[in-house]
Amino acid sequence: MAQPKTEPAEHKNKNQATNTPDTAVLNGAEILINTLKDVNVDTIFGYPGGAVLPIYDSLFDEHDINHVLIRHEQAGAHAADGYARATGKAGVVLVTSGPGGTNTVTGIATAAMDSIPMVVFTGQVPTDMIGNDAFQEADIVGITRPITKHNYLVKDVSNLEQVIREAFHVATSGRPGPVLVDLPKDMIKSEAHYSGLKKVSIPSYKPTREGHSTQVSKAAQMLSNAKKPLIYAGGGVILGEAWEELTAMAERLNIPVTTTLMGLGGFPESKPQSLGMLGMHGTYYANMATTECDVLLAAGARFDDRVTGRLDGFSPHSKKIHIDIDPSNIGKNVPVEVPIVGDVKNVLSAIDQQASKPDTTDWWNTIEDWKKNHPLKVPKSEGLIKPQRMIERISEVTNGEAIVVTDVGQHQMWAAQHYTFNHPRSFLSSGGLGTMGYGFPAAMGAAFGCPDRPIVCITGDGGFQMTAYELATAVEYEVPVKIAIMNNECLGMVRQWQELFYNKRYSHSILKKGNPDFVKLAESYGAVGYRASNDEEMDDILEKAMKINDRPVVMDFRVEARENCYPMVPSGAALNEMVEGPE
Amino acid sequence: MTVSKNGISSQTSDRHTLSVLVSYNLNALSRIIGIFSGKGFHIDSISFGSEKESDLARITITTHGDEQIIEQITKQLHKIIDVVTVTDLTYERFVERELALIKVTATRSSRSEIMQIAQVFRAKVIDISPGKLSIEVTGNRDKINAFIGMLDPFGIDEISRTGSVALKREFEGSV
Numbered sequence: 001m002a003q004p005k006t007e008p009a010e011h012k013n014k015n016q017a018t019n020t021p022d023t024a025v026l027n028g029a030e031i032l033i034n035t036l037k038d039v040n041v042d043t044i045f046g047y048p049g050g051a052v053l054p055i056y057d058s059l060f061d062e063h064d065i066n067h068v069l070i071r072h073e074q075a076g077a078h079a080a081d082g083y084a085r086a087t088g089k090a091g092v093v094l095v096t097s098g099p100g101g102t103n104t105v106t107g108i109a110t111a112a113m114d115s116i117p118m119v120v121f122t123g124q125v126p127t128d129m130i131g132n133d134a135f136q137e138a139d140i141v142g143i144t145r146p147i148t149k150h151n152y153l154v155k156d157v158s159n160l161e162q163v164i165r166e167a168f169h170v171a172t173s174g175r176p177g178p179v180l181v182d183l184p185k186d187m188i189k190s191e192a193h194y195s196g197l198k199k200v201s202i203p204s205y206k207p208t209r210e211g212h213s214t215q216v217s218k219a220a221q222m223l224s225n226a227k228k229p230l231i232y233a234g235g236g237v238i239l240g241e242a243w244e245e246l247t248a249m250a251e252r253l254n255i256p257v258t259t260t261l262m263g264l265g266g267f268p269e270s271k272p273q274s275l276g277m278l279g280m281h282g283t284y285y286a287n288m289a290t291t292e293c294d295v296l297l298a299a300g301a302r303f304d305d306r307v308t309g310r311l312d313g314f315s316p317h318s319k320k321i322h323i324d325i326d327p328s329n330i331g332k333n334v335p336v337e338v339p340i341v342g343d344v345k346n347v348l349s350a351i352d353q354q355a356s357k358p359d360t361t362d363w364w365n366t367i368e369d370w371k372k373n374h375p376l377k378v379p380k381s382e383g384l385i386k387p388q389r390m391i392e393r394i395s396e397v398t399n400g401e402a403i404v405v406t407d408v409g410q411h412q413m414w415a416a417q418h419y420t421f422n423h424p425r426s427f428l429s430s431g432g433l434g435t436m437g438y439g440f441p442a443a444m445g446a447a448f449g450c451p452d453r454p455i456v457c458i459t460g461d462g463g464f465q466m467t468a469y470e471l472a473t474a475v476e477y478e479v480p481v482k483i484a485i486m487n488n489e490c491l492g493m494v495r496q497w498q499e500l501f502y503n504k505r506y507s508h509s510i511l512k513k514g515n516p517d518f519v520k521l522a523e524s525y526g527a528v529g530y531r532a533s534n535d536e537e538m539d540d541i542l543e544k545a546m547k548i549n550d551r552p553v554v555m556d557f558r559v560e561a562r563e564n565c566y567p568m569v570p571s572g573a574a575l576n577e578m579v580e581g582p583e
Numbered sequence: 584m585t586v587s588k589n590g591i592s593s594q595t596s597d598r599h600t601l602s603v604l605v606s607y608n609l610n611a612l613s614r615i616i617g618i619f620s621g622k623g624f625h626i627d628s629i630s631f632g633s634e635k636e637s638d639l640a641r642i643t644i645t646t647h648g649d650e651q652i653i654e655q656i657t658k659q660l661h662k663i664i665d666v667v668t669v670t671d672l673t674y675e676r677f678v679e680r681e682l683a684l685i686k687v688t689a690t691r692s693s694r695s696e697i698m699q700i701a702q703v704f705r706a707k708v709i710d711i712s713p714g715k716l717s718i719e720v721t722g723n724r725d726k727i728n729a730f731i732g733m734l735d736p737f738g739i740d741e742i743s744r745t746g747s748v749a750l751k752r753e754f755e756g757s758v
């Protein structure tokens with residue numbers, strides 16, 4: 001066990017000097033591990049190499065921290081990201097210098113776009129070699145500057161503990177995000193005092209948490225007087241743990257709620273106030289309600305272009321209230337009448353305390369009509385499985401209780417539409433960067449964070465192949481992730497755009513010829529592989545898969561390739577110009 | 584906008600002078616520049632130097648854009664962890680200076696005329712050779728531009744200008 005090697009002399013002095021904390025002299029690697037334990041890190045995703053060998057040496061005897069050996073650093077970052085989204089704690093990554101660091105870039109950028117708390121430790125060549133093009137040197141601080149919330153190069157081992165504590169504080173507070181700490185090899189080998197000081201204070205960093213009271217009153221007033229109010233909830237509701245406040249307010253005031261892709265699960269979809277998702281592949285009723293409403297309360301959402309459609313057609317008649325912890329999000333894309341900087345959780349409950357129930361009878365009549373006449377459709381299968389039905393079936397089998405992790409593409413949008421999300425931290429997806437290859441490693445990370453919840457990775461035959469090698473990790477650690485491949489033998493979403501906007505010229509989007517036999521692929525890693533080509537087989541393998549608890553299961557669902565994802569707002573169109581289905 | 588003499592700024596409506604207090608480290612400077620290049624904002628000039636406390640630096644940035652862009656720039660800068668304060672001096676009374684070194688061709692017949700012009704601008708000759716004069720001038724951007732305009736006909740060889748440095752004014756009268 002790498003216990004702090006407390007010097008006996010210092011131990012004796014423990015209670016004497018009030019200003020000198022109980023310190024021990026440790027090397028950098030030990031300081032790192034001690035500080036990680038101190039900030040309650042239980043799992044790190046990592047891959048060794050020369051520059052970080054002293055840390056790996058310390059990990060050899062370490063039992064309190066679970067180190068997961070991933071098979072590629074990109075996947076390590078995605079796994080840490082999945083762990084963070086599922087648990088709310090920061091995900092932790094440890095990789096070597098040079099290629100180890102550069103391989104994490106996609107994972108860091110993915111986390112940055114979705115404001116996911118993550119701390120990445122990279123090895124670096126010794127300080128006296130930095131800048132010499134030394135073996136495996138890369139300026140990772142420079143490379144990751146635009147995709148991290150903050151990053152550090154440790155140049156003095158006596159700052160190491162402080163830097164690590166700051167890194168976790170910055171990553172998890174305010175608008176969360178990834179923080180990188182670059183550790184030159186001499187820094188982790190040389191020694192310094194480890195103080196165990198818990199307090200972190202960065203004078204230049206003080207996120208605003210309470211909403212301005214005048215603005216809160218204005219917002220409450222506006223909602224109380226609204227005829228057609230709507231809440232548009234984003235990922236901030238989940239990151240800011242504001243789901244209870246949101247649900248309480250929406251129910252008490254009887255206001256409809258639509259969520260973004262990142263906000264799914266932030267409001268239970270089984271509640272009558274739920275309109276599901278809005279935006280490019282949002283529901284008809286959510287998009288119409290957004291267009292027609294007179295007061296729009298945006299909570300922890302950033303008016304992403306996939307949500308707004310054409311900006312000048314976005315919710316043209318509404319007065320807008322925008323709650324966000326990040327002031328730079330407010331007014332960035334859409335002007336708002338009532339900006340409120342603060343923690344979504346605090347602000348929502350403050351508004352709820354002051355608002356009175358608006359009269360929304362007519363509004364609800366209109367919405368109910370939209371819901372009745374324009375529901376999401378699940379077509380009947382004629383042989384091959386219909387993708388929408390596949391998602392619906394997974395939702396039924398898991399009772400809406402699973403953590404669903406997706407890749408990027410048609411399956412992602414269908415999963416968002418047809419799975420019924422009733423719990424926060426249950427839909428993990430790369431919403432901002434749209435990273436293919438995210439799904440499976442993130443699902444694995446979620447499994448480490450939440451071993452008691454069923455975890456389903458819904459992926460495409462394209463996306464799964466980007467990180468399928470992580471089957472090795474999942475088998476090694478007995479991670480029972482259920483991988484549901486929506487196998488349409490093509491890059492479905494690309495194919496859809498080519499069909500609709502490029503005259504059916506399917507340029508480099510058909511995967512049929514090179515696709516592996518996914519069942520054999522799974523088996524070669526020691527995982528379970530199943531295949532289903534019709535509804536009956538689908539039911540059968542889903543039932544079998546859910547019972548497997550000691551290994552990953554790969555399910556190859558052969559689906560109808562020509563199916564397109566609707567409704568769809570063509571890019572450049574306004575939300576109410578959505579296309580509901582094929583002509 | 585106020586137009587006054589002697590280096591108190593003269594502003595066109597979309598030019599802004601931002602004074603940014605940061606921790607003294609190059610990562611902070613790189614992040615600030617990264618915000619401008621990554622988000623497509625303009626930097627007209629930037630200067631970086633230490634503040635009263637040696638662990639802080641003051642960065643003066645002159646930029647331009649409409650209200651919404653300037654608001655975004657200010658907010659984005661504020662988001663950087665190392666940034667302590669961002670002040671848009673444009674809305675305050677402030678003093679602003681730039682330094683320029685100008686090397687100009689000076690023949691025997693034009694030399695005294697150039698020196699006279701320099702005197703009017705309170706500029707200093709800091710290097711002299713049979714064919715050239717190097718002149719140091721400080722002032723706000725307009726004054727420097729005007730001085731350069733005056734010297735241009737003589738044949739300017741090289742110019743080296745700092746960006747603006749600026750401080751909020753305390754005294755309400757004119758200096």
Ligand SMILES: Cc1ncc(C[n+]2csc(CCOP(=O)(O)OP(=O)(O)O)c2C)c(N)n1
Nearest residue numbers: 409410411434436460461462463491492493
């Ligand atoms: C790393 C990466 N490269 C390219 C893309 C562009 N892209 C978006 S969706 C898509 C097709 C995805 O195909 P597949 O994984 O089979 O899923 P499907 O759409 O068929 O459900 C592509 C290539 C991306 N999002 N990420």
